[in-house]
Amino acid sequence: MAAYHAVTWEENKLRLxxxxxxxxELIYVTYRDYEDxxxxxxxxxxxxxxxxxxxxxxxxxxxxxxxxxxxVDALQKDLRNAxxxxxxxxxTAVNLSWALARIVRRVSDPQIETVDGLKAVVLxxxxxxxxxxxxxxxxxxxxxxSLVPEGAVFVHHCNTGPLATGGIGTALGVIITAHxxxxxxxxxxxxxxxRLQGGRLTAWELQQWGVPHTVIADGAAAHxxxxxxxxxxxxGCDRVAANGDTANxxxxxxxxxxAHAHDVPFYVVGxxxxxxxxxxxxxxxxxxxxxxSEVSHALSCRITPExxxxxxxxxxxxxxxxxxxxxxxxxxxxxxYEESLAALMADAEE
Amino acid sequence: MAAYHAVTWEENKLRLxxxxxxxxELIYVTYRDYEDxxxxxxxxxxxxxxxxxxxxxxxxxxxxxxxxxxxVDALQKDLRNAxxxxxxxxxTAVNLSWALARIVRRVSDPQIETVDGLKAVVLxxxxxxxxxxxxxxxxxxxxxxSLVPEGAVFVHHCNTGPLATGGIGTALGVIITAHxxxxxxxxxxxxxxxRLQGGRLTAWELQQWGVPHTVIADGAAAHxxxxxxxxxxxxGCDRVAANGDTANxxxxxxxxxxAHAHDVPFYVVGxxxxxxxxxxxxxxxxxxxxxxSEVSHALSCRITPExxxxxxxxxxxxxxxxxxxxxxxxxxxxxxYEESLAALMADAEE
Numbered sequence: 001m002a003a004y005h006a007v008t009w010e011e012n013k014l015r016l017x018x019x020x021x022x023x024x025e026l027i028y029v030t031y032r033d034y035e036d037x038x039x040x041x042x043x044x045x046x047x048x049x050x051x052x053x054x055x056x057x058x059x060x061x062x063x064x065x066x067x068x069x070x071x072v073d074a075l076q077k078d079l080r081n082a083x084x085x086x087x088x089x090x091x092t093a094v095n096l097s098w099a100l101a102r103i104v105r106r107v108s109d110p111q112i113e114t115v116d117g118l119k120a121v122v123l124x125x126x127x128x129x130x131x132x133x134x135x136x137x138x139x140x141x142x143x144x145x146s147l148v149p150e151g152a153v154f155v156h157h158c159n160t161g162p163l164a165t166g167g168i169g170t171a172l173g174v175i176i177t178a179h180x181x182x183x184x185x186x187x188x189x190x191x192x193x194x195r196l197q198g199g200r201l202t203a204w205e206l207q208q209w210g211v212p213h214t215v216i217a218d219g220a221a222a223h224x225x226x227x228x229x230x231x232x233x234x235x236g237c238d239r240v241a242a243n244g245d246t247a248n249x250x251x252x253x254x255x256x257x258x259a260h261a262h263d264v265p266f267y268v269v270g271x272x273x274x275x276x277x278x279x280x281x282x283x284x285x286x287x288x289x290x291x292x293s294e295v296s297h298a299l300s301c302r303i304t305p306e307x308x309x310x311x312x313x314x315x316x317x318x319x320x321x322x323x324x325x326x327x328x329x330x331x332x333x334x335x336x337y338e339e340s341l342a343a344l345m346a347d348a349e350e
Numbered sequence: 351m352a353a354y355h356a357v358t359w360e361e362n363k364l365r366l367x368x369x370x371x372x373x374x375e376l377i378y379v380t381y382r383d384y385e386d387x388x389x390x391x392x393x394x395x396x397x398x399x400x401x402x403x404x405x406x407x408x409x410x411x412x413x414x415x416x417x418x419x420x421x422v423d424a425l426q427k428d429l430r431n432a433x434x435x436x437x438x439x440x441x442t443a444v445n446l447s448w449a450l451a452r453i454v455r456r457v458s459d460p461q462i463e464t465v466d467g468l469k470a471v472v473l474x475x476x477x478x479x480x481x482x483x484x485x486x487x488x489x490x491x492x493x494x495x496s497l498v499p500e501g502a503v504f505v506h507h508c509n510t511g512p513l514a515t516g517g518i519g520t521a522l523g524v525i526i527t528a529h530x531x532x533x534x535x536x537x538x539x540x541x542x543x544x545r546l547q548g549g550r551l552t553a554w555e556l557q558q559w560g561v562p563h564t565v566i567a568d569g570a571a572a573h574x575x576x577x578x579x580x581x582x583x584x585x586g587c588d589r590v591a592a593n594g595d596t597a598n599x600x601x602x603x604x605x606x607x608x609a610h611a612h613d614v615p616f617y618v619v620g621x622x623x624x625x626x627x628x629x630x631x632x633x634x635x636x637x638x639x640x641x642x643s644e645v646s647h648a649l650s651c652r653i654t655p656e657x658x659x660x661x662x663x664x665x666x667x668x669x670x671x672x673x674x675x676x677x678x679x680x681x682x683x684x685x686x687y688e689e690s691l692a693a694l695m696a697d698a699e700e
Binding site: 023024188189190192193194196199200203204206207213214215216217218219220221222223224226227250251252253254255257258260261287295296298299300301302303304305307308309310311312313317 | 542566600607648
């Protein structure tokens with residue numbers, strides 16, 4: 001592992017990398033209050049669907065610490081309130097609500113008899129969630145290896161590395177794992193406007209891991225496919241519906257259409273914690289609109305004239321028909337996804 | 351017309367808007383030396399295929415003024431040298447070489463007997479080129495009107511307005527003309543990384559002309575098509591091959607693929623000066639690679655980590671099969687383009 005950790009629990013506090021400062025500076029920020037953690041998720045100090053889930057889980061551990069409840073019932077109530085606050089921080093990634101629901105389920109166990117016991121359970125479950133994501137990432141990388149040819153040229157969108165996941169990464173983990181397996185890969189890195197997670201974070205991570213790469217403007221990916229040749233596209237996911245429709249960072253859908261036109265395999269990569277069987281299709285997924293300033297500016301540079309309206313959908317939906325496969329720690333799902341995802345999720349729950 | 355002019359001839363000098371400073375500042379720069387004009391084209395003080403052609407033509411008028419030749423032969427030689435310098439400024443837009451070739455042809459007329467006569471011819475031809483582009487823009491806007499439904503929602507890429515063309519614009523001229531005809535149009539404006547001509551220049555121009563618009567990240571266009579609904583895409587062109595393949599600003603091809611997937615009509619818009627019948631297909635068009643700093647930075651803000659390689663193709667090729675029609679001042683060409691463009695160009699030469 002390279003020497004940086006997006007989300008770390010340290011005794012009684014949570015430590016996050018402030019991902020807004022990268023690649024210029026590697027800054028760690030310490031949190032002791034779960035409401036500050038909700039703010040950190042909202043303002044994207046931490047981002048990436050699995051990393052958000054882990055962070056929220058440790059936010060619950062902070063809420064347990066902070067509570068002055070003297071009996072189990074009162075502490076359970078405080079924790080449910082904290083879960084509501086954390087859950088409201090961002091709407092699209094399911095991992096946030098998935099992690100919170102896991103903790104709320106554990107703390108509702110009637111066999112827990114003491115306040116201290118309950119607090120220990122919250123931290124234990126948060127650690128279990130982080131361990132799950134780490135193991136999932138590793139397994140995902142292994143599961144994907146057979147799909148990656150020698151000398152593979154990838155296109156990757158947004159950031160899905162250790163910063164986004166807590167482990168080796170999801171889609172970026174596939175690339176890093178293939179690199180470590182000696183496959184001589186090269187990654188074209190979409191810069192990913194408006195927040196530039198590709199140009200800022202993915203390029204930085206690939207430097208840390210020594211993976212050859214080239215940063216391109218988002219609009220150049222189709223041109224690269226037409227002129228350079230690309231073996232596969234890999235992207236992360238914020239929520240996968242039961243039919244395979246996938247919500248991911250804005251620009252993913254456009255990339256999927258370009259891949260489709262060039263017969264380039266297009267893989268969605270994520271842990272089963274990102275699959276939401278309660279949602280039938282992408283039409284039911286809420287798409288977060290983020291502040292106009294993210295588009296009217298790039299970092300601190302003003303771009304658009306004052307007064308020009310801006311739309312800033314943070315995610316888009318890629319319909320399942322454009323997705324070659326969905327790579328998870330439980331295996332790779334192929335169409336028809338209604339069946340293959342249901343089978344994967346049944347395995348995941350065992 | 352709104353009160354700004356990208357390219358103006360003033361007695362013995364050329365005045366350009368420094369488009370790199372917009373939308374923050376409207377700065378005019380005056381040129382008296384054709385080599386400085388070549389630099390202005392290279393560094394994108396002025397950009398946009400037709401505007402580059404007009405600028406180069408007036409650059410020739412400056413070269414004629416600058417020459418200390420005392421006979422016609424020597425002046426013709428100076429002018430051919432100046433044409434070579436100007437022609438090397440940027441490779442992809444054909445309008446540059448088209449305008450220079452027009453002037454070189456005129457000054458080679460054996461009936462011109464005096465140095466002053468020859469200088470007058472150069473300026474006369476430069477003015478004629480500007481007048482041609484102005485008339486073409488107007489006619490293009492009229493020709494396109496029947497394609498634009500009431501309440502049309504457009505997606506537009508890069509900048510193709512008065513700043514880029516010298517007249518009302520090509521693709522943006524279609525939008526402005528439809529707006530002025532009372533069609534209640536709305537334009538989604540791709541910001542167009544890396545140089546942000548959409549977010550900076552098109553948004554500014556649509557403000558000047560009072561056209562309702564919304565700026566989006568390039569990666570959001572496909573999502574807008576899927577969720578909001580778009581009636582037509584209009585883009586400019588830097589060189590159209592005889593088979594209809596079109597070189598235009600990087601990201602155009604990606605937008606065309608998104609339009610194709612949503613059955614959104616995709617129109618290329620330009621004067622016949624942009625059609626290069628000497629080039630059989632897009633594969634023969636040279637794609638300019640521009641400095642990495644345009645991608646590693648947005649305006650003056652650094653994005654990528656030091657040391658991450660960048661690719662910066664400035665244009666891409668949209669294959670003709672994704673183009674619904676090519677709108678010119680001579681009419682609208684539809685597939686098969688080999689035939690329809692040949693017919694248009696025959697009309698243009700009459």
